[in-house]
Amino acid sequence: MSERTLRGKVAIAxxxxxxxYKHGHSPxxxxxxxxxxxxxxxxxxxxxxxxxxxxxxxxxxxxxxxxLAAALGIKELRFSNMHWGGGGGGVAASVANAxxxxxxGMANCVIAFRSLAQGQFARYGRGAAVPAASGDDAFLFxxxxxxxxxxxxxxxxxxxxxHGIKHEALRSIAMAxxxxxxxNPSAVMYGRPLTEEKYDASRWIVEPFHRLFDCCQENxxxxxxxxxxxxxxxxxxxxxxxxxxxxxxxHHRSAAPVHNAPDYASAHFPTxxxxxxxxxxxxxxDVDVVQAYENFTGGVLLSLxxxxxxxxxxxxEFLVLENLLAPTGKMPMNTSGGNLAECYMHGLEMVNEAVxxxxxxxxxxxxxxxxxxxLGGPMVTPVSSxxxxxxxxx
Amino acid sequence: xxxxxxPGLPAPAQEPVAKPYWEGTRTNKLMIQRCTGCGAHQWGPxxxxxxxxSFDLGWEEVAPRGRIWSxxxxxxxxxxxxxxxxPYTIVLVELPEAGNVRMVGNLLCAPDAKxxxxxxxxxxxxxxDDADPPYTLVQWRAKG
Numbered sequence: 001m002s003e004r005t006l007r008g009k010v011a012i013a014x015x016x017x018x019x020x021y022k023h024g025h026s027p028x029x030x031x032x033x034x035x036x037x038x039x040x041x042x043x044x045x046x047x048x049x050x051x052x053x054x055x056x057x058x059x060x061x062x063x064x065x066x067x068l069a070a071a072l073g074i075k076e077l078r079f080s081n082m083h084w085g086g087g088g089g090g091v092a093a094s095v096a097n098a099x100x101x102x103x104x105g106m107a108n109c110v111i112a113f114r115s116l117a118q119g120q121f122a123r124y125g126r127g128a129a130v131p132a133a134s135g136d137d138a139f140l141f142x143x144x145x146x147x148x149x150x151x152x153x154x155x156x157x158x159x160x161x162x163h164g165i166k167h168e169a170l171r172s173i174a175m176a177x178x179x180x181x182x183x184n185p186s187a188v189m190y191g192r193p194l195t196e197e198k199y200d201a202s203r204w205i206v207e208p209f210h211r212l213f214d215c216c217q218e219n220x221x222x223x224x225x226x227x228x229x230x231x232x233x234x235x236x237x238x239x240x241x242x243x244x245x246x247x248x249x250x251h252h253r254s255a256a257p258v259h260n261a262p263d264y265a266s267a268h269f270p271t272x273x274x275x276x277x278x279x280x281x282x283x284x285x286d287v288d289v290v291q292a293y294e295n296f297t298g299g300v301l302l303s304l305x306x307x308x309x310x311x312x313x314x315x316x317e318f319l320v321l322e323n324l325l326a327p328t329g330k331m332p333m334n335t336s337g338g339n340l341a342e343c344y345m346h347g348l349e350m351v352n353e354a355v356x357x358x359x360x361x362x363x364x365x366x367x368x369x370x371x372x373x374x375l376g377g378p379m380v381t382p383v384s385s386x387x388x389x390x391x392x393x394x
Numbered sequence: 395x396x397x398x399x400x401p402g403l404p405a406p407a408q409e410p411v412a413k414p415y416w417e418g419t420r421t422n423k424l425m426i427q428r429c430t431g432c433g434a435h436q437w438g439p440x441x442x443x444x445x446x447x448s449f450d451l452g453w454e455e456v457a458p459r460g461r462i463w464s465x466x467x468x469x470x471x472x473x474x475x476x477x478x479x480x481p482y483t484i485v486l487v488e489l490p491e492a493g494n495v496r497m498v499g500n501l502l503c504a505p506d507a508k509x510x511x512x513x514x515x516x517x518x519x520x521x522x523d524d525a526d527p528p529y530t531l532v533q534w535r536a537k538g
Binding site for chain 1: 403404408409412437440463466467476486497499
């Protein structure tokens with residue numbers, strides 16, 4: 001039996017994104033942003049948008065595949081897919097699902113995307129205004145535990161306390177994103193650098209490890225990538241970017257109700273990371289650039305640990321700013337500014353940045369980058385990750 | 395005694411899967427799911443035992459005490475009822491006498507009190523008799 005894998009089977013041929021706006025500042029409707037990103041990805045790939053035959057997304061994206069297909073006059077829709085789970089846990093999974101569709105022959109040319117004009121809907125940082133909380137929330141909302149920051153805070157408290165990791169390690173993660181955004185004119189935080197003093201003086205969102213700058217922004221915009229069979233990518237304008245490995249899901253009872261996951265202080269990547277590295281036939285030591293989704297900096301720490309990039313024993317020494325910066329850091333990370341400082345496009349902007357790094361066209365280019373890992377939204381469940389590489393890695 | 399948090403936060407929907415828990419709290423009893431098939435404790439409530447897949451989940455009164463597994467102190471108000479209230483403390487409490495299941499509640503303490511993982515706590519039943527339907531929350535305080 002032939003090996004069941006996506007390694008080297010598909011490529012990202014095109015990337016697209018809209019202008020990234022501060023929360024509530026988009027002049028365009030969310031669905032229009034989605035259309036702009038999809039068309040930009042097709043243009044980048046040199047492919048007629050009417051050839052697109054599938055859409056994959058995540059986070060309960062409101063821009064439905066069938067509406068996109070109708071609006072764009074798609075000839076034949078062969079794949080439409082929504083990955084369960086909120087936030088950016090599904091960012092890599094949307095690319096993986098597009099890849100699986102393309103490789104299996106279900107479809108030929110699939111867009112993975114995220115459109116999010118949250119400003120036109122509700123704030124993430126506020127609880128839903130409901131008279132009565134049901135399901136898990138019945139045991140959380142009455143105690144004032146309602147926002148994403150709060151849902152994850154106790155994982156981070158537990159992990160940081162157990163391993164003696166200092167808040168300064170999280171500050172380095174935040175500062176790396178802001179540093180890279182200062183040379184990325186597309187970044188929402190372009191021209192707004194973050195200093196240690198500014199970080200330390202920022203207000204508490206949740207003690208003991210969530211200051212304001214540990215938390216992502218909310219933004220308006222959209223991003224998209226176009227996934228095609230590897231053979232086809234060779235004939236397209238850009239240097240192909242191949243999917244090497246990907247996985248999604250969660251470990252044993254990661255979604256156990258009311259904070260009862262047996263392995264609680266986790267970003268939920270232990271099995272996902274193992275499966276991703278196995279498919280990629282690579283490990284963290286092979287990676288040139290990391291894009292690690294920041295919903296909260298503590299989640300980045302957990303995610304880096306569970307993917308093998310950071311040892312909790314040496315996290316305080318390793319997670320210093322200089323190690324995280326392009327082009328010369330030991331582990332250049334979030335090189336376009338990430339969710340914190342480029343745009344909170346639920347990580348889709350990180351997939352785009354991974355592709356730019358492999359093409360050699362990034363604003364903060366890491367020289368000779370051949371392997372880039374994208375670690376999707378941590379601490380939600382299910383989560384997902386992927387590894388991309390140049391032709392040299394096949 | 396005043397409540398841990400100001401009025402106006404969402405009430406718990408007392409759903410069928412959790413009914414014995416909510417009924418128990420009204421009489422100051424802490425009731426947890428326990429599988430009549432394999433004896434596993436389970437929290438939060440679910441229709442099936444995660445260990446043996448029995449649907450015969452019973453309810454057992456457990457000792458209303460535990461130890462702090464983790465904690466947080468929110469400052470940013472996440473609901474209009476919390477505007478201007480200031481920081482409060484949420485704890486995740488492990489119940490060693492009930493299969494180490496964990497429960498979420500507020501720790502009744504000063505807003506700047508030091509919180510230690512592993513500290514022993516006991517339950518405080520907080521009735522909301524004026525709600526329709528009435529309910530009782532389970533809060534926690536340092537063991538005296």
